[in-house]
Amino acid sequence: MQNMGDAFGLALQLVFSGDADLLEVVMLSLQVSLTATTVASLIGLPIGALVAIGRFPGRNGVLIVMNALMGLPPVVVGLLVYLHLSRSGPLGFLGLLYTPTAMIIAQTILITPIVAALSRQVLEDLHAEYAEQFRSLCLTKLQIVQALLWDARYSLLTVGLAGFGRAVAEVGAVIIVGGNIDHLTRVMTTAIALETSKGDLALALALGIILLVIALGVNAAVQSVRMTAAKQAYV
Amino acid sequence: MSDALIGLAPAAARRAQSAAILPLAVRDLVLRFREATVLDRISFDLGGTGCTMVMGPNGSGKSLLLKLLHGLMQPSEGQIDWTGHSATDVTARQALVFQKPVLLRRSVAANIDFVLKARGKDPGRCDALLDHVGLGHKALQPARLLSGGEAQRLALARALATDPEVLFLDEPTASLDPASVLAIESIVGDARDRGVRIIFVTHDMGQARRMANDVLFLQRGRIAEHTRAADFFPEPRSQAARDYLNGRIVV
Numbered sequence: 001m002q003n004m005g006d007a008f009g010l011a012l013q014l015v016f017s018g019d020a021d022l023l024e025v026v027m028l029s030l031q032v033s034l035t036a037t038t039v040a041s042l043i044g045l046p047i048g049a050l051v052a053i054g055r056f057p058g059r060n061g062v063l064i065v066m067n068a069l070m071g072l073p074p075v076v077v078g079l080l081v082y083l084h085l086s087r088s089g090p091l092g093f094l095g096l097l098y099t100p101t102a103m104i105i106a107q108t109i110l111i112t113p114i115v116a117a118l119s120r121q122v123l124e125d126l127h128a129e130y131a132e133q134f135r136s137l138c139l140t141k142l143q144i145v146q147a148l149l150w151d152a153r154y155s156l157l158t159v160g161l162a163g164f165g166r167a168v169a170e171v172g173a174v175i176i177v178g179g180n181i182d183h184l185t186r187v188m189t190t191a192i193a194l195e196t197s198k199g200d201l202a203l204a205l206a207l208g209i210i211l212l213v214i215a216l217g218v219n220a221a222v223q224s225v226r227m228t229a230a231k232q233a234y235v
Numbered sequence: 236m237s238d239a240l241i242g243l244a245p246a247a248a249r250r251a252q253s254a255a256i257l258p259l260a261v262r263d264l265v266l267r268f269r270e271a272t273v274l275d276r277i278s279f280d281l282g283g284t285g286c287t288m289v290m291g292p293n294g295s296g297k298s299l300l301l302k303l304l305h306g307l308m309q310p311s312e313g314q315i316d317w318t319g320h321s322a323t324d325v326t327a328r329q330a331l332v333f334q335k336p337v338l339l340r341r342s343v344a345a346n347i348d349f350v351l352k353a354r355g356k357d358p359g360r361c362d363a364l365l366d367h368v369g370l371g372h373k374a375l376q377p378a379r380l381l382s383g384g385e386a387q388r389l390a391l392a393r394a395l396a397t398d399p400e401v402l403f404l405d406e407p408t409a410s411l412d413p414a415s416v417l418a419i420e421s422i423v424g425d426a427r428d429r430g431v432r433i434i435f436v437t438h439d440m441g442q443a444r445r446m447a448n449d450v451l452f453l454q455r456g457r458i459a460e461h462t463r464a465a466d467f468f469p470e471p472r473s474q475a476a477r478d479y480l481n482g483r484i485v486v
């Protein structure tokens with residue numbers, strides 16, 4: 001067991017030496033979570049938009065379910081996906097268990113409700129402002145949705161970021177469906193959990209530092225885009 | 236600016252292609268919010284051409300009347316008859332410049348472009364429309380950073396982009412400097428001369444005199460009078476309008 005200071009020094013060395021194993025884990029993490037965020041946005045944004053401008057029976061029920069699903073526990077999502085993908089499960093024939101695809105599926109399920117619920121709020125607020133003007137212009141539903149998505153683009157960037165943040169930081173779902181297999185499904189969070197339990201604090205800390213920097217970096221980038229947009233009153 | 240350049244065909248020519256929506260007949264129109272009656276048994280007729288000025292104190296129901304006629308709201312009672320069409324059927328053939336215009340979070344030009352494309356109009360008209368309202372030099376600026384008066388002009392250009400047969404204007408010059416007021420009046424006058432039916436809310440007496448063919452005067456949700464301009468301005472028939480013209484509070 002190393003002491004904290006040594007571990008931290010070693011961690012920094014690892015980060016700056018560009019260690020190949022470390023890089024592999026980081027790249028897989030990004031690949032899985034960015035793909036999940038993209039797919040979740042493709043599904044979640046249209047759902048959010050439809051609920052935002054739609055008036056249909058059962059809408060309140062949909063809202064409650066959407067908001068409740070935002071708090072899905074990752075291990076439960078992991079378990080459900082595992083049950084479907086395991087050899088005896090209904091989708092077992094696809095052979096996806098313990099692959100990056102399985103991890104993408106789990107994270108997509110985890111964050112689609114986040115994207116849908118948060119974008120619903122953003123788009124509904126914007127629609128409240130635009131609705132009368134749009135009715136005067138006799139726009140179709142599709143034109144309204146397109147206009148809302150475009151005009152809310154900077155706020156929706158923050159929504160996507162919230163989804164990505166949740167995906168890249170969760171460990172419960174990916175460890176169950178990915179299995180933390182070296183060189184195949186090992187991502188930052190599962191590696192941190194493993195290395196910590198093995199006592200290799202340097203590697204765990206190095207990954208922790210990178211995870212933090214990614215979170216900070218992405219937030220800073222989105223924030224600066226939003227501030228530029230705000231200067232033009234586009235937010 | 237020639238009509239061909241801004242792409243505005245004479246309204247009469249366009250009207251010939253589809254069934255007329257003018258004259259307008261309004262009968263016993265009532266609008267209630269819960270207990271409050273904000274428009275009370277409104278009846279009037281509007282002919283096919285010219286400019287009707289809608290006047291009356293704050294809260295007398297002018298903006299709500301416009302929204303009802305434009306089909307944006309449903310009345311509690313009564314009929315709006317655009318020559319056999321209901322108000323919601325003819326929304327697309329009309330345009331309304333709102334009292335507080337809502338502009339998209341885009342550039343000035345993109346605001347016009349959006350409407351031209353959405354309504355299947357020639358996108359090439361954008362520049363000419365902006366020039367027409369004196370905003371050509373602001374085309375690339377963010378629309379939401381326009382001054383109050385510039386925003387009103389953009390809203391007017393956007394309304395004209397839809398080639399309306401009826402143009403509702405809700406105090407479009409309320410925050411404009413005197414030169415801009417005249418500029419807007421000349422643009423609206425052009426539209427009227429092309430056959431666009433104008434229904435114009437204002438508190439500006441001079442403007443009403445310059446623009447009106449007839450005046451519809453509202454007070455507390457009722458029509459105090461509907462009079463030809465030539466008769467209204469020398470001596471309104473109703474006490475409410477006389478008090479209003481003399482600057483006495485009539486709310």
Ligand SMILES: Nc1ncnc2c1ncn2[C@@H]1O[C@H](COP(=O)(O)OP(=O)(O)OP(=O)(O)O)[C@@H](O)[C@H]1O
Nearest residue numbers: 268271273291292293294295296297298299300334
């Ligand atoms: N959604 C609403 N619910 C309840 N009352 C309303 C609503 N909208 C408008 N009103 C009331 O209806 C009345 C008429 O409103 P309207 O906006 O038509 O007045 P206006 O004549 O346009 O006044 P102004 O000259 O100030 O623009 C007002 O007293 C207003 O408070």
Ligand SMILES: [Mg+2]
Nearest residue numbers: 297298334405
């Ligand atoms: Mg008003």
